[in-house]
Structures are given as structure tokens and as C-alpha cells.
Amino acid sequence: MVKEQSEPALADEDQLSLDLIDAQYALKDTQDQPNAKSVLVLVSGIELAGKGEAVKQLREWMDPRYLRVKADAPEMFNNTQPFWLPYARFIPAEGQIAVMFGNWYGDLLTTALHVSQPLDETLYDEYVDNMRAYEQDLKNNHVDVIKIWFDLSWKSLQKRLDNMDASELHWHKLHGLNWRNKKQYDRLQKLRQRFTEDWIIIDCEDEKSRDQQFAKHVLRALKHCPEHVKSAQHKWKQADIPAVLQQPPVEKIDKNEYKLELDKLTRKVADALRFGERNVIIALEGMDAAGKGGAIKRIVKSLDPREYEIYSIAAPEKHELRHPYLWRFWNKLQPNERISIFDRTWYGRVLVERVEGFASDVEWQRAFEEINRFEKDLSDSQTVVVKIWLSISKDEQYTRFKEREKTPHKRFKITSEDWRNREKWDEYLHAAADMFERTNTDYAPWYIIANDDKYSARLEILRSILKQLKAD
């Protein structure tokens, strides 16, 4: 625990302001550079300790155009979205700084203190672990996170409450806690100590010192130059390539039988997808021309477009590259988006970005765990994740490429890039093999489906969706 010495000497405020602005501009200049980073400041604390005042003061000392303050009243967890989802779109882009108060810790405390059945300690600590893991992922992806707790003794809190006027008191009451209740205060302190071990604690008895301490910690974070490690320490242990990828088995099926079964299965899938209050994410991956588009067509056959959204993932835009690579997927998730279908996914990080060298060794090697956590957080919040890899043989890809080239209205699907990727066929197979070995989890297993014969594959795709939805 980092605890400030009480009563530090007051700094020259103008100098502090100048240093903050200089650091802010230096941060801004890192944008699109190799050492780029952003700074996220999480703020929580005792009511009336003065975090609001400290943030206002910070805003005056800095250039307010480049300091985003996101402040919301805490909300209770409702289990239908990961704790980070309401905040993810405000995670600052490279070169930016954001102060969030309103954040996942505030929500956790509110949830723990408010529900008639309080969170049990194991679950509470699990949340804290998940939050720390999420923050570590942010840091690894160039978002520096600092966490600052504004503390105030019971005695001072009571004194400040005595001095408030009615309308302010009224507003503060809206936040739902009774700050006159010593037991609740003690409980809050006990609870927050379960997560503030790696926080900066600011003692808020003295207002001036409080604001300056806060600003100095922000300054330190702005100036901190993390080294973006690019190369991995250890030699990578390559997984074996599964047989189904090397030579996908071809299972021919009778055309009439196929049609009957397809019709039955598309309806069954539609029913299963509609069932219940959960969300469903269907993630499709595979080599070029593996048949992802055709698969989607059959999945949504008996659905109305108002029931689902399809995301066709192309290369990231420039402004998206200023964020952690998962960010553009966080932003596509909405708590009430019932059915989302991804034509290519976040696995691009460990496939194309690995093979083409857009992600460094250490980045793609770390990504497996990051992706697992991402999917775990989703499946823990009523989202079923169905991951499908469509496997075709190299010969079949050649046939389909040639077919596309011959057909004018399909020619857009085949570019010189596809031919270039094809030359790296084995590298992609290796990448896929590693991906299966490391992201084939209980909660989000991979369904590898041989697709040289489209007909049997389509049925298999529908069956695997039913299986993952436990509707088979």
C-alpha cells in the first residue's frame, strides 16, 4: 500500500500547473508513435472527502481540452454485462488522459453495500481479481492505470456533513448510502481495504494538500514512460496441427436429405437463439474462402434482421489502432444485443496480426489469455459464446479462388492479398493450432468444422450452435 506522508510541503501551484501541462502535451505527442500510451485515472473514496474538488482543481491546472472527466453515479451490477462494459468506450485513446469516477470499483462497493443479500466474500474477491486482471490487460496494451482512493476519517466526515446546507445534503443522499451510519462507514472501509492494496491513498483532512497530492500523482503517471516490450522472453512452444486442419474429412451427403435437415435445423437454431434472456455471440473464423458468408446466411435463415446484428470485421481504422485491440469489439457489444454474429473476430490478433507481424511476439502470445478473460467475462454475464472454425483443404481453397475469379460478381471476394495469404498457408495453420490449444475453454470451446463439402458443413455448423446453446 502506498500511503502518503501527511502534511507535505505545499508546492508552487503555478509550477505544478506548468509541469502538468508540459506532461500532457508530451503525452499527446506520443500519439501514433512507438512509445504511445494513454493514462486512465480511477478515482473513488469516501463521500465528501473532496474527490470532486480535486478533479475540478486538476482541470484548472491542466489544459481542459485534453483531459476527459467521466463521472457517473455508481450503479449496481446486474449480471447481464461484464463490469467493464459500461466504461469501455471511455477508455482513453493513445495520447489522451481520462479521469473516471464512476468506475467498476464504485459499482462493486455499491453492489456489496446495497443488496439485501450482500455479495459473499469469495464472489467479492473474485470480482476484485477480475478487475485487476482487466487493468493489467489495459496496461499491457498501453493504457496506464492509476487508482486513487480519497480517504476521510469518520469524525471529519461527520463534521463536513454538519456543515452542509440542505440542498447539497439532499443531492448527496441520492447516492444511496447513509453517511451518518457508523456501521455502514466501517463496513465500507473494510470492504474497500479488500481492493485498495495497490491504490494510492490520499488523506483528505487538508483540502489544499489533497488537491496537490492528487495532481502530483497524475503528473507522475503522465511522465511515467513504460517500455513497450516487443520480443518474448521464452521460445514459443508450437502446438501440433490437428488432423482436421491438415486434411479436413469430406463427408458427402444426399441432397434431399440435406434439404430436409437444413430446414429443420435452421428453425431449431432460430428457436434456440430466441430462447431465454441471454445474449449469444457467434464467432466465425477460417481461411479465406472457408465459407463464413455462406454459414451466416444459413444461421440467420429463419430469423428476422431485427433479431440479430452481423459484424463483418475488416482491418482496424487508424483511430481504432490507438486503443487496445479488443476495444473495437468492446464497443460493438451492447447489453441488450440479443444475437451478434461476427464474420472474423478478435482472433485476428493471433491469426493475421501474428502471421503478418502487425502484433509483436509478446503481444500475440499474451493475447490468448486476454481473449480467454474477455470471453470468460462475457459468459459469466449471460452471454453464450459460440466459436466456429471452418476448415478447408488447400486444394479446395484453390478451387474456390479460381471459381471466384471466373465469376464477375464474386471477383471482389478475391484479391492479390488473398493469394499472398495463401502462400503463408502453413503459418496460418500453425497460428490456428496454437489458438485452438490455448483458447479452447470450457465456457467457450472451439467447434472445428470441415467445410470442403459445404452441405454437410452447414448442418454441422447449425448442430454445433445448438450444442453450445444446450439445445441439441
Next chain:
Amino acid sequence: MVKEQSEPALADEDQLSLDLIDAQYALKDTQDQPNAKSVLVLVSGIELAGKGEAVKQLREWMDPRYLRVKADAPEMFNNTQPFWLPYARFIPAEGQIAVMFGNWYGDLLTTALHVSQPLDETLYDEYVDNMRAYEQDLKNNHVDVIKIWFDLSWKSLQKRLDNMDASELHWHKLHGLNWRNKKQYDRLQKLRQRFTEDWIIIDCEDEKSRDQQFAKHVLRALKHCPEHVKSAQHKWKQADIPAVLQQPPVEKIDKNEYKLELDKLTRKVADALRFGERNVIIALEGMDAAGKGGAIKRIVKSLDPREYEIYSIAAPEKHELRHPYLWRFWNKLQPNERISIFDRTWYGRVLVERVEGFASDVEWQRAFEEINRFEKDLSDSQTVVVKIWLSISKDEQYTRFKEREKTPHKRFKITSEDWRNREKWDEYLHAAADMFERTNTDYAPWYIIANDDKYSARLEILRSILKQLKAD
């Protein structure tokens, strides 16, 4: 009304697909070019007419990576947000195409048909007028809008309902209308005829012809090359510059009196801002160094940062320039954002963009009406818009610039650009004068406040907020 001839000859589907893809890529290539545009397709119609099927078919004929389909179940208007707000962030960027079904017309129909007290016809028609005006604004800002109604006779609808299986029927019922009720069907037809005059109507008896007609209309829209008119037809009639801008009166105030009054007013403003369920937008404009930052500091003095959000508006980012200029402000509005403070605003269009030539004559001249509509839509949906212009004299600006240059931690506030802008002082005054004359509306009047003396100005700012909130 554009009504298709029934039973047109079927086109060669492959050719249609090829044409669509070519047009799609040509559209994509306009991005960042002078002739750039986007295409927004609004789709509505009778249930089971097959708009979902037609959209799915379109997705197969086109490159799905560059076709966004946004489909939501309709929602009733709740009067706390303009009709366009839930959809604004999905308006396609230049070079893109989006199909929205789920749109404001669907919401209007749902509202008109569902409430126990139906919308009266005047209000209904007013909504339609506002929607058309909004779409015209989109078109003027390079978003082509086409609207397509999928029609189906009562008889065919009943036949299709007979042929549906139970689970689909169950899903369709969720949309809240009873499609077995002839009276309701007739009422819907009557209501939609009040807005479909400028729509394309597709008769959906025949499925194949329906899908092709739809695709052909989209193709036509993609290929349509609107000329972006740049120069205005008429000579601009310049407004007179108000005296308060030419020579802002200086009202000196006693320092002690000031402090007492400031304290009283900041609390009063906080109370007034917190009062009621409405949203408040405070928009601050003025020359460089006019004191906007200082004004904001006093406005939020007695508020907690969780109660408000401050937006400091800098020049638009490259990806924002691919949208109508109001788009980045639409995206900052949230239905439950109680208090939003803008340090510079959408008036940039008629100030800096006009003076610096970033907006063409015809663009900034049109913007006054666009902005008035924007603010009217907001004030019609429980949002109070407070617009404040801080007026300083040219001499006072000089003093403040020099002061900034002398003070190291304020130097960031003064750049060579500020000195350049100062040379265009008179042009900015002319632009401001026109702005006052044309956007000083009943629902969102301008408060012009002389700010050579900061102290009296601060009190005046707070008083004008109270006045606009009807709390003075």
C-alpha cells in the same frame, strides 16, 4: 408518390449483384474526396411483407463488409429525446451505406398506434414535417436518404399469417400489433399514407420481384451523384453589429459585494440545475480569451462532477469530418445526461469555419436553420438550451493575450493561431452578429455578456442561466 409498375421483368441477378458491388466500391472511393457522400436507406412496411428477406438478399448481392444493417424493434417516443437521437450515431460516414429498419418512422407509427390516447393528427403531422426537415439537413450534408415502404395487401398478409409456424408467430406478436385485426391494419395504412408521399412503395406480393426492386432502388441511390453546391445564389445580407460587441460596457463592482453575490448565485444555479427531470445544455461561445474557462469554473462551483459533463470542443478529427458537422454533437448527447456544458459548440460552423473558409458560403448560410432545428428538437424534448456569448473588447483581448504570454503555466492558452485569429477580429464580429440575428430564438435565446470586467460578468452569467431556467 413513386409507385413501381407491377411485375417488372426479372433482371439477371448476377449482373445486378455486380452492379451493386461496383457502385458500392465507387461510393467507398469517394471518401475524403470533394464529391464524397453516404447513403442511408430507411426501410419500413407491413409485417411479413418481407423487408427482412429483401435486406438479407441485398446483403448477399453486395460486399457485406461495407453494408451496415441496423435493425431494431420500434420504440415509443418518450419525449425526453429528439426522434433522431437513438439513430444518430448510426448515420453512415462518407463512403458508407447503411440500411436502417428500425428508424424514426417506425417509432412514430408505433407511438401513434399504441398509446391509449393516440397522437392527435396535428402533432403527428408536425413530427412528419420535422423528420423531413431532418432528412433534408442530412442530404445537404452529403447523406443521401432514400425511404422504402414494403407494402402488402390485407388478403396476402392474412394468407402469410396462416402459413407461419407457431414459434415465428410468437416472435412476430412481440412487436405489439395485432395483424389479424383489420381495423388496425386499415388505421396503419391510413397513418403511413400521411408520410409515404415521398417514399418508394414496393408491392410485396411477389418475393423475387420485391427483392430485385429493392436492390435496384438501392443501386440507383448508390449511383446518384449529387452535386455539392458550394457557392450561394444570393448576396448575403450582413446583420448590424450590436453595440455590446463593438464596445462592451464595463460595469465595475465592489469586491465584497461580488463575493457575497457570487456565493449566493452559484448555490442558486446548482439548485436550479438539479431541479426537475429536464436536461440542461449550457453553450459558451466568445472570442479567444473571452473567459469561457473561468465562467465554467463558477457555473460548476457548487456541483459535484458526477452531476455534469464538460465538453471542450477542439477542431474535428479526420473521421468526424466524414459526417455532417452536427454529428459529433449528436453523439455527445445522451438522454439522461442531466447537465452538459460546452466550451465552444456547434456554432463553430458559422464562426471559425465561416471565417477560415472551412465551410463554403452555402454551407454556413444553411447552418443557421439547421442549428435552429437542432436546438428546437432539443428544447421540445425536455432540454433547456442556455447560450452565452462572452463579449470582450479588442483591447482587453490584447491585455489578456500578453498576460498569458507572460505566465508560463498559461502560455499553452496562447498560440500563433490566436494572434492570427485576432487579425480577423472584424470578420469574427460580423459572423457573430449574423449568428445572433439568425439563431436568437424564443426557445434558445442568446445571452450576450460583456466580460471586460470579469467580476460583474460572472454574476451576469449565473443570472442568465437562472433566467433561462426560469428560476430567477
